[in-house]
Amino acid sequence: MTTHDQFQLHLQQLPPQPETAIETIFTLGNGHFGVRASNPLQGTQTAYRGQPGLLVNGFYDLTPLSYGENYFGYAQNSQTICLLPDPRLIIFEIDGIRSDEQPFDVKIVDKNLDMQTGVLLELFDVTTPTNKQFRLTLQSFASQDDTHFYVINYRISALNFTGPVTIIKQHAYIDQQIARDENDVRAAQRDMTLDRTFTSGQLPTMMISTRKSQLALLVAMTPLPDTNMPLTTIDDLPAYSRTLDLTSGLTVNFSFAYAIGNPHPLLDATQLLQDFTETAESRLAGQTFDALLASSQQRLVDFWRDSDIALHGDDTLAKAIRFNLFHLFQAAGRDGQTSIAAKGLTGTGYEGHYFWDAEMFMFPFFLYTQPKIAKSLLLYRYKTLPQAQQRARELAIKNGALYPWRTINGEEASSYYPAGTAQVHIDADIAYAVAAYVAVTDDQTFLLQAGYEMIIQTARFWLAYGHYTADGMDFVIEDVTGPDEYTAMVNNNYFTNRMAQYNLQIAVDYSTQLKHEHPEKLVALNVTTAEIDAFQRAATHMTLPYDDERRIKLQDDVSTTKPVWPIAETPRNQFPLLLHFHPMTIYHYQVNKQADTMMSDFLFPDDQDQAQLQRDFDYYEAITVHDSSLSRAIFGILAHRLHQPEKAYQYFTETAMMDLTNAQDNTGSGIHAANMGGSWLSLIFGFAGVALTADHQLRLDPRLPENWTSLRFQLQFRGRKLVFTVTQSALTCRLIAGKPLTIYLQHEPILITNESISHRFL
Structure with missing residues (x-):
């Protein structure tokens, strides 16, 4: 072909x-x-x-x-x-x-x-x-x-x-x-x-x-x-x-x-x-x-030129990934006034609302290949920050902001709060995207003019919504819903708490930076030393529930005490479960609609070693039904990190082909835009092994499926444009714009200079 x-x-x-x-x-x-x-x-x-x-x-x-x-x-x-x-x-x-x-x-x-x-x-x-x-x-x-x-x-x-x-x-x-x-x-x-x-x-x-x-x-x-x-x-x-x-x-x-x-x-x-x-x-x-x-x-x-992915060895998947990238490009608002709807601009499903998946699943593609569009998507969230602040007041939060779970104009449009407003993790999701944008682009002007304020206002929400236990030792966040909409209104959802912890920590880090560089910004937002200390203390003492007996991260305080849903005995025509069972029936069981705790494992790979990741994966994969289109990509990436190539490949195939095969049986109401973003995540953060280190360095650890001969992709990073080619035996990197850059192949530093080609065997 x-x-x-x-x-x-x-x-x-x-x-x-x-x-x-x-x-x-x-x-x-x-x-x-x-x-x-x-x-x-x-x-x-x-x-x-x-x-x-x-x-x-x-x-x-x-x-x-x-x-x-x-x-x-x-x-x-x-x-x-x-x-x-x-x-x-x-x-x-x-x-x-x-x-x-x-x-x-x-x-x-x-x-x-x-x-x-x-x-x-x-x-x-x-x-x-x-x-x-x-x-x-x-x-x-x-x-x-x-x-x-x-x-x-x-x-x-x-x-x-x-x-x-x-x-x-x-x-x-x-x-x-x-x-x-x-x-x-x-x-x-x-x-x-x-x-x-x-x-x-x-x-x-x-x-x-x-x-x-x-x-x-x-x-x-x-x-x-x-x-x-x-x-x-x-x-x-x-x-x-x-x-x-x-x-x-x-x-x-x-x-x-x-x-x-x-x-x-x-x-x-x-x-x-x-x-x-x-x-x-x-x-x-x-x-x-x-x-x-x-x-x-x-x-x-x-x-x-900037965003193509050339996959050699499977023509069907090669075309599917280009189809997904094309639709992502068609879907993204570019004017700072709009974002990306769950169904893009292809149908009326979900009423054209923007959700958390705009930042968590689709934003990374634009961040690394079309950073101007990525900035526009964040500017939409900044434009609607006043509505988020008003929403926090409606929930008796006197300081800070709570972004809506689903919206177009910046106001909450969710009528079912247990699976809507209660997903307060969206605050941290947006803050995470802001921090990623600043780290990858080094756009300090955006940080100063918009990003820092979003991080501070969302961090303030966590201080107000969470609280310390009676002994003052642990910071807890109760009565929330994580990404898994089959488990609602729980205490200490692991993903929510881990994301809130990150939100609080970057509020401290950027406050410390700007206190020296632009102290007037802290004054304008009334950020005090006492507040920065409060952010740090809450982050340090954040509760991250863990099951000592099973040695797994707990999805929430009581998640493992519920009976397990009989997935194998449930007829296929009764999936997705949300269309066939009352929410209270679903909430009664251990059954996940999508990646939840595993989403945390994906976003924070340094939080656990391989043995911990394997235990988490085995436990949560067994109770996840993937009724959400957002789920398979995350499990596929983690399967790849666990060196389970057949499982990773199967998850990726299902992700990449979802709309072309109408696998969810609802493509008629619009594409699954977040899943399309997930297919890019699967290739870049999965098979190509791209990661951003804690000190904002690019690291790669690629491993291709055995039937692929090569994978070529582009990334933009801090003013550079880089082209990577991964084969079964080697990684080649070429710098086509920008200053020389050191990247890491696994843990080996490689200096990439202008117009040079660096070739390393895997």
Whole structure:
């Protein structure tokens, strides 16, 4: 298989999939918006099985949460990403029958996603109710150069007739369908009503507005210069339309561009309307499909240059990892105002919310390959720090901040607090990401302007939420939920406490640093010597529960006292357990949805020796059902560290292929973005053995699966760009930008100098 083939994803290469899963897999996006690869004739018709639509990062409406008993501090509104009209929609009128009024028969011939160029090529065979057949070909891309543009080209050719066809590009509706699955709590189940107005002028613009969040979005559509399709009015709404005579064997070609604005407060959007349309007209003037594509492609060239992973020895996995990296790039907000939703911008699952996995599973990929995007993701958390501080006040925490478990606008949107707000570890997760960013980039300006404040405010939360035991010897954190959502409201969750300990310690370390370099920052945040001492004391005395009899880390104070769930006796059709058993039933047992204590073992490898890691792994693997897509990657990395290659390879394969095979049976509601980040973690922190030492040095200890011949990847570290190639017998490192750097192969230092190649046998 050629290198170019490894960037091509053909529909025929995939196992049979539901139509909604196909739409997800072939979605195009650019961090600002995503467009599902739907049937372009569907629109709002329920005769088709698809779920078409446009998703814009950060464009949501509020949907009231209903409680039988509405206690103080409960989230009052969810925030639901809006599924907007499908820009792919095209209407045909043949023999007086319009495709948006009476369904045409549409068969998918092929879909091919070229991940090097970002172009999606699709072929459909369409049959009208009068049995006239034509081939519809689509080429489309979401611009990576100007992330406000979506561009699409249509080609139609008659297959069995000659005669007139009317083509209409119009958006006559605003309320797109929302997938509903009353039995799956992970699916979006909110009803929203949007409003729409059109402006007149040379470039017709639709303003879509929400009713409760009071946001507005401007969307303009225009034909490109090679398209002869005049603007008209149909049913009192603007439309582009043309009637032409199709002749069998001849092809008609036309292209459109969409300018998709940023979410704005409703009044602001109205004021910005003229500037938006003038900018769109100016930017698109004289631009062809190919010209716009060329500028978009260059950004993808840059992306793959810095982020590609070339895996040789397993073509299927090589393509899967590139598919995952491509979707991560498409999903990440790049404006400092947005983050990465659990389903990216490919579907409405989890309502478009951002969770802890943005920092813990997806952020590392960007940190080491696209640090500007990594910084933007952290700036979103800094922007929403005031909401986190307010949330802490709602929980009677007078000082500090508590970030929401699930959110879009920075406010808590979780209606089930035992598996939502109680996951207070998110504070430390964000602080961990901040510290990682500073360590890897040495961006001291960010630390001073934003990062330090986030670390201090989250550290303050732990001092207030935790407390000392009666004898004053141990610091405990009670009534929390760790990453394992099948164990809720426990005391001293190991992962939470270990992360809180780290959060407190880095608050001490950075305070000590800035006290000498920028003492005014401590004064501005009212950080005192007494508070720094309190951080240190809590970190030193943090409770980390341990079972002396089993010699394992305890997930919480009483985790091993519960009966073990009979996993082997549970029918496969009753997984995931959360869809078939009441939470109280699940909480009664030892059964893990995902890595919890093992997540700590992954993040803090120096906390335990191999024997301890093996005991932890054996115990927790036996009670983990991997109902969360976040789980397998972590177990796979730890299996690799324990020199269990077959198990590590199996976990990695399941991680890398999850969405391409619809393994969780819910890809139709969107990709599993965190799992995609987990596939990168598996390769880099697993098989390549990359680690960041306590003194911020790069260390590698690579071991490849026996059927892989090589693994090539790039990392950026403190202003350097490095290319690594690992084979079965050697590691090669090349410095392509930046100053010389010493790295460590296992424990051996290697000096890498400019443009030199360092080769070491393993």
